Amino acid sequence: MAERGFQVARLPGFATTAIIVFVALYLPIFTLVAYSFNASTSLAIWGGFSLDWYAKAWDNSQVKDATLRSLIIASFAAVISTTVATMAALGTTRRRAFKGQTLIYVMINQPLMVPEIVTAVALMIVFGLVKVWLTANGMGALTTGLGYLILAHSAFCIPFAYLPIRARLEGMDLTLETAAADLYATPWQIFRRVTLPLLAPGMIAGAMLAFVISLDDVVITEFVKSGGQDTLPTYMLGQMRRQLTPEINAVSTMLLGLTVVLLTAFFLLTRKKT
Amino acid sequence: MSPAEDNAIRTSARNGWILSTPALVILFFAASGPLLIVLIYSFLTPGQHGNVVWDFSTNGWVGILWSKDIFSEEWMLADAHLAIFWRSLWLSLMTTAFTFLVGFPTAWFIATRPPKERALWLFLITIPFWTNLLIRTYAINEVLRKEGLMNTVLMGLGITDSPIEVLYTQTAIFIGMTYVYLPLMVLPLFAAIDRFDMKLLEAGYDLYASRMQVLRRVILPIVKPGIIAGSILVFVPSLGAYVTPRVLGGGKQMMIGNFIELQFLQGKNWPLGAALSMLLLVIVMVALLVYVRYANKGSSHG
Numbered sequence: 001m002a003e004r005g006f007q008v009a010r011l012p013g014f015a016t017t018a019i020i021v022f023v024a025l026y027l028p029i030f031t032l033v034a035y036s037f038n039a040s041t042s043l044a045i046w047g048g049f050s051l052d053w054y055a056k057a058w059d060n061s062q063v064k065d066a067t068l069r070s071l072i073i074a075s076f077a078a079v080i081s082t083t084v085a086t087m088a089a090l091g092t093t094r095r096r097a098f099k100g101q102t103l104i105y106v107m108i109n110q111p112l113m114v115p116e117i118v119t120a121v122a123l124m125i126v127f128g129l130v131k132v133w134l135t136a137n138g139m140g141a142l143t144t145g146l147g148y149l150i151l152a153h154s155a156f157c158i159p160f161a162y163l164p165i166r167a168r169l170e171g172m173d174l175t176l177e178t179a180a181a182d183l184y185a186t187p188w189q190i191f192r193r194v195t196l197p198l199l200a201p202g203m204i205a206g207a208m209l210a211f212v213i214s215l216d217d218v219v220i221t222e223f224v225k226s227g228g229q230d231t232l233p234t235y236m237l238g239q240m241r242r243q244l245t246p247e248i249n250a251v252s253t254m255l256l257g258l259t260v261v262l263l264t265a266f267f268l269l270t271r272k273k274t
Numbered sequence: 275m276s277p278a279e280d281n282a283i284r285t286s287a288r289n290g291w292i293l294s295t296p297a298l299v300i301l302f303f304a305a306s307g308p309l310l311i312v313l314i315y316s317f318l319t320p321g322q323h324g325n326v327v328w329d330f331s332t333n334g335w336v337g338i339l340w341s342k343d344i345f346s347e348e349w350m351l352a353d354a355h356l357a358i359f360w361r362s363l364w365l366s367l368m369t370t371a372f373t374f375l376v377g378f379p380t381a382w383f384i385a386t387r388p389p390k391e392r393a394l395w396l397f398l399i400t401i402p403f404w405t406n407l408l409i410r411t412y413a414i415n416e417v418l419r420k421e422g423l424m425n426t427v428l429m430g431l432g433i434t435d436s437p438i439e440v441l442y443t444q445t446a447i448f449i450g451m452t453y454v455y456l457p458l459m460v461l462p463l464f465a466a467i468d469r470f471d472m473k474l475l476e477a478g479y480d481l482y483a484s485r486m487q488v489l490r491r492v493i494l495p496i497v498k499p500g501i502i503a504g505s506i507l508v509f510v511p512s513l514g515a516y517v518t519p520r521v522l523g524g525g526k527q528m529m530i531g532n533f534i535e536l537q538f539l540q541g542k543n544w545p546l547g548a549a550l551s552m553l554l555l556v557i558v559m560v561a562l563l564v565y566v567r568y569a570n571k572g573s574s575h576g
Contacts, residue, residue: 091292100287108294
């Protein structure tokens with residue numbers, strides 16, 4: 001018999017290590033957030049609470065443009081990647097394994113496997129070639145838009161949208177769809193009236209993950225963008241080379257806040273069981 | 275197989291392909307296709323101001339390890355490149371080892387909490403995981419800088435009288451990578467420990483095993499797939515890290531990712547940059563293949 005108070009799962013030092021890890025994980029983030037409210041210009045000395053840096057960031061047209069650009073790209077990337085990922089998930093689940101299915105999986109998950117820097121230089125080369133070709137053919141106007149960035153972001157967001165949607169599809173009961181078919185619903189009606197509403201939480205979760213992933217991307221955007229096309233993260237990366245002011249902390253805190261809100265929503269959505 | 279059944283499979287395969295096509299088209303143009311072009315570029319000749327000249331050459335690949343002496347035109351071992359590879363490998367291995375060392379107790383702690391509490395701890399691990407990598411790296415910069423939190427505390431406690439300069443050293447990169455990749459180690463470890471049957475521990479103790487023996491002979495072998503998954507998830511992005519060495523290494527402590535950038539952005543040698551990218555990709559693929567083989571073997575045994 002085990003001695004009194006002896007818990008088998010307790011290993012000495014493990015709980016202490018875990019608590020230290022959690023503190024270490026959050027301390028730097030809290031420091032960063034705290035200093036965004038610092039009245040002093042210095043990153044080192046605490047000069048009292050103030051929202052000045054938020055006001056400065058708000059007035060900074062570069063920050064405003066970058067924020068708008070980030071949101072536009074992330075919205076498009078989320079919608080596009082979720083749409084194509086939903087189709088692919090419908091095409092690859094709930095049917096017998098078919099020839100080429102593995103190839104589809106490999107391609108969909110490719111952005112997760114290839115190091116980001118490699119994808120980034122690859123896209124830089126390809127979009128460079130496309131730009132040269134377009135300009136030579138009198139379509140130079142096409143090279144100034146956000147299309148490249150949206151395409152690149154949509155691509156690396158696909159696996160993030162695909163995974164929750166596929167998980168949702170695999171957990172879904174086929175009975176309702178079979179019942180609908182028995183009641184002479186056409187395949188499209190079944191999809192529109194039965195499958196889609198059941199799938200919606202998975203799609204929303206997928207879209208939110210895609211949105212966060214796109215919003216956070218630094219490396220690929222840094223290599224693909226043209227001059228003056230900074231997103232929030234690439235603007236921040238550029239600023240980190242120059243003189244640092246708490247304005248960066250304010251921008252970081254806002255981005256952080258947005259991520260936390262989206263993720264909390266994501267967890268609440270996926271936690272609910274069917 | 276009956277003709278009807280055969281027919282059903284054919285339509286399902288066709289639908290599978292049709293439905294997957296839009297995703298595959300995007301991925302082909304913005305993921306797979308570009309990789310093929312990088313492969314081609316690695317066999318071309320560098321242009322004068324960056325880019326390439328369309329002449330076949332293997333110098334991009336040779337240049338990974340050898341460089342041509344400007345004066346004697348002789349190929350010699352490129353020490354600077356070796357130093358970068360060594361730094362990348364060493365820091366990635368150190369990061370993997372250290373994240374395991376502190377990640378294992380953390381994952382164990384989470385897995386042994388009461389179910390309700392467990393969700394909260396898991397959520398606390400996941401938030402940093404989804405937080406922008408650049409922001410987290412910058413947060414570490416804030417802590418490590420000369421007038422940052424670490425030095426303020428150390429000097430306040432009288433442990434040191436002058437600030438310790440950690441920023442822009444390999445130590446800073448190591449701390450930063452450990453910090454940003456830690457959740458990638460904890461999450462798969464947690465998944466493995468969560469499935470672990472705690473009755474085995476009781477059995478171990480009943481048979482007079484010490485805690486250390488139980489840990490080494492019972493726990494570690496069973497959660498091994500989680501350890502391997504976590505190690506791959508940390509090692510792979512560490513090896514290709516770009517943001518963390520750039521922000522915390524200050525351009526002086528380059529890793530392979532920054533070295534690739536250097537070849538492209540300063541217009542130095544695109545074929546070499548392309549060859550380095552391919553090499554990095556091959557290393558990552560080998561690591562993933564080893565993992566997949568191991569994972570499959572593990573699951574077939576139950």
